[in-house]
Amino acid sequence: MSSRVSRRSVLSASLASALGACDARLAGGGERAALWYSYGGKNREVLERLLARFHRDPQRPRIDATFQGDYFESLAKVRTAIAAGAAPALTHVVAEVVPYLAEAGALEPLDRYEGAADLDLVPGIAQSGTYLGGAERPLVAVPFNRSVPVMYVNKVMLERAGVGIPQNWAELRAGANALTLRRGTEVAVWGFECPVSWWFWVALLASAGGKVVDASGEVTLGGDAGVRALDLWQTLIHRDRVMRPPLGRDYNAWQVTTQDFLSGRAAILWSSAAFLRYIEESARFPVTVAPLPRDVRHAVPTGGTLFVILRAAEEREKRAAWQFLRWMTEREQTTEWSTSTGYLPATRAAVHELTRTGYYDAHPSDKVVLGELDAIEPWPWSPTLFRVQREIMDPLLENAVLEGTDAARALEKGRREALLP
Amino acid sequence: MKPARPHEPYLLLLPTVLLLTLFFLVPFFVAAKESLYSWDLLTPRTYVGLANYRLLWERGELWRAFRNTLAYSAVVVSGALVLGLLLALLLDRKGRLAAFVRGTVFSAYVVSWVAVALLFMWMLDGEAGVVTRVVVALGLPKKNWLGDPAVALYTLAVVSIWKIAGYSMIVFLAGLQDIPPVLYEAAALDGAGRIMRFRSVTWPALGPSAAFVATTSLILSFQAFDVVRIMTQGGPVHATQLFVYAIYEQIFLNLRVGRASALTVLFGVLVFSLAALQLRLFRGRGVA
Numbered sequence: 001m002s003s004r005v006s007r008r009s010v011l012s013a014s015l016a017s018a019l020g021a022c023d024a025r026l027a028g029g030g031e032r033a034a035l036w037y038s039y040g041g042k043n044r045e046v047l048e049r050l051l052a053r054f055h056r057d058p059q060r061p062r063i064d065a066t067f068q069g070d071y072f073e074s075l076a077k078v079r080t081a082i083a084a085g086a087a088p089a090l091t092h093v094v095a096e097v098v099p100y101l102a103e104a105g106a107l108e109p110l111d112r113y114e115g116a117a118d119l120d121l122v123p124g125i126a127q128s129g130t131y132l133g134g135a136e137r138p139l140v141a142v143p144f145n146r147s148v149p150v151m152y153v154n155k156v157m158l159e160r161a162g163v164g165i166p167q168n169w170a171e172l173r174a175g176a177n178a179l180t181l182r183r184g185t186e187v188a189v190w191g192f193e194c195p196v197s198w199w200f201w202v203a204l205l206a207s208a209g210g211k212v213v214d215a216s217g218e219v220t221l222g223g224d225a226g227v228r229a230l231d232l233w234q235t236l237i238h239r240d241r242v243m244r245p246p247l248g249r250d251y252n253a254w255q256v257t258t259q260d261f262l263s264g265r266a267a268i269l270w271s272s273a274a275f276l277r278y279i280e281e282s283a284r285f286p287v288t289v290a291p292l293p294r295d296v297r298h299a300v301p302t303g304g305t306l307f308v309i310l311r312a313a314e315e316r317e318k319r320a321a322w323q324f325l326r327w328m329t330e331r332e333q334t335t336e337w338s339t340s341t342g343y344l345p346a347t348r349a350a351v352h353e354l355t356r357t358g359y360y361d362a363h364p365s366d367k368v369v370l371g372e373l374d375a376i377e378p379w380p381w382s383p384t385l386f387r388v389q390r391e392i393m394d395p396l397l398e399n400a401v402l403e404g405t406d407a408a409r410a411l412e413k414g415r416r417e418a419l420l421p
Numbered sequence: 422m423k424p425a426r427p428h429e430p431y432l433l434l435l436p437t438v439l440l441l442t443l444f445f446l447v448p449f450f451v452a453a454k455e456s457l458y459s460w461d462l463l464t465p466r467t468y469v470g471l472a473n474y475r476l477l478w479e480r481g482e483l484w485r486a487f488r489n490t491l492a493y494s495a496v497v498v499s500g501a502l503v504l505g506l507l508l509a510l511l512l513d514r515k516g517r518l519a520a521f522v523r524g525t526v527f528s529a530y531v532v533s534w535v536a537v538a539l540l541f542m543w544m545l546d547g548e549a550g551v552v553t554r555v556v557v558a559l560g561l562p563k564k565n566w567l568g569d570p571a572v573a574l575y576t577l578a579v580v581s582i583w584k585i586a587g588y589s590m591i592v593f594l595a596g597l598q599d600i601p602p603v604l605y606e607a608a609a610l611d612g613a614g615r616i617m618r619f620r621s622v623t624w625p626a627l628g629p630s631a632a633f634v635a636t637t638s639l640i641l642s643f644q645a646f647d648v649v650r651i652m653t654q655g656g657p658v659h660a661t662q663l664f665v666y667a668i669y670e671q672i673f674l675n676l677r678v679g680r681a682s683a684l685t686v687l688f689g690v691l692v693f694s695l696a697a698l699q700l701r702l703f704r705g706r707g708v709a
Binding site: 072073079082083104105185186246260265386387390391395398402403417420421 | 459462463469472476548562563568570656657658659674675676
């Protein structure tokens, strides 16, 4: 008897809990959307914290967030999911791939959604400022984790060597030479480290006055400026031996260089502002953040990713995704995301709030990053940009830097390859 | 004599044939068809004929993947054979210590490739890795094990040998324990020393085991992906781009379904040819 009662109790409890769950779903309109993201480490913790806060209100839709590997792995999965008819409603992609996805019709135009015109985004990192002519196109991408390349400096090492913060390429070269510490034939401390990746090469190229794609849409790879940019790396690695040769591709390279800087094996590091909080909290020495040294002008490309809603997702999911996206661009969330990670605040309201509360006075490194908004070099709206990056430039840069091949000839080969279908 | 149930063998083969058709032949023919198109999974396909094959050839990608895969396989197969055999000969004895060492050596085989790759990345760090420290302590010059294009492929091959040597050892041990002791006694009575006994008794008797190890390690080396994906991503300068990784890179990173399919077809042809050759060789020796 007692066993029967007990079984009945269990069944009742299960039914009640199932009904309760149904109620909860009904309260939120029963809506949910998938979010595929690529944040790891601290950034992931912050996102999960924000997600938990979003879900605290039962009226809001449920966002099923899933980690999908790094940016490129995630993009591969997104593309495959679109082809398989199982696309998530919301994801975030690197700036270079947005034109390609938009021109392929994969991205949902967002202008029709309620409140799209009131997002109050920071122009330099919004679609309008990220791309040449970005403001004239339908809105398809909303900034969230946007960054710029910056220079991290081990203050102790620079002071000890009597080296100032490099302001231009010549000072960078001289400083790296002075900071490199050799023991016999081995290098104990590298004066300068930087992942040999497309993003930093574009930063160098922009600083040297060039453009990857010209106004007519032709892939020029910066012409002479591109050669100068590549030549600087080759000089630092092969001639001066003050920059550590690349030790890995894609995000391995970023990890290696960051770890070298944090462990005192590199004095100057070029990396993303996205690492700001992590580097400041992990370094056991004072770190100074500065703009990249310039050549003929001060210009930096934007990095990080933009949120996109995929057109192939169901209408209900897209609405839910938009609700979450809007919530994330509200002042409170944008401010928290930026201060917790180092990424640029996506809305002007967040910038005003942080300025008003004295955050930038208390955090000079964040102020340096914010100041880079004045030097942003927009990406061309070129559907081939992603292919140029992945298929041509990343392998070409690695090859040219490791093997020391002639920079002009290497880039000429790259331009020819860009013409291939 | 007419068999009583002539259709029975075919019926018994049917499940295997169906599975092979579904999971191997159909995808292969789909890939063959896709290799004639340019497609990125998002925009409509465009028929390009044999352009994908031509581009792979002209850009040197085909030759690079072919050369890297063969070099990697040659080192892995020969390394697995030699190390597996040496370990088996060394540990083919009774006692708890030998059993413990056998178990320890074999344990590497059951550890996941991802764990092995991450462990070796740490050990092979060009500055602070334990391997580098040992090299420096011995007074030898530092090597950039995973960053030097001339070295990286062989570094990956050595990691793979370390991983599969335990398996080869077990196969050789089974082969050794199948050799009747009377053969060794007869050889000893005829005055054969240790080396002669190995050459005249052990090695000929281990023929089937060696063939099995060669075949399985060849298959493993042709399937290598995890170790490349984690340790080098095909770099530096494409030096570790094996066939399977090249296919992955084309389809998932470069968004080129057509070129990935063309590589798949060529890889299929290469594997079929090698399998046919191996089968022919082993049948000739009465092994398979």
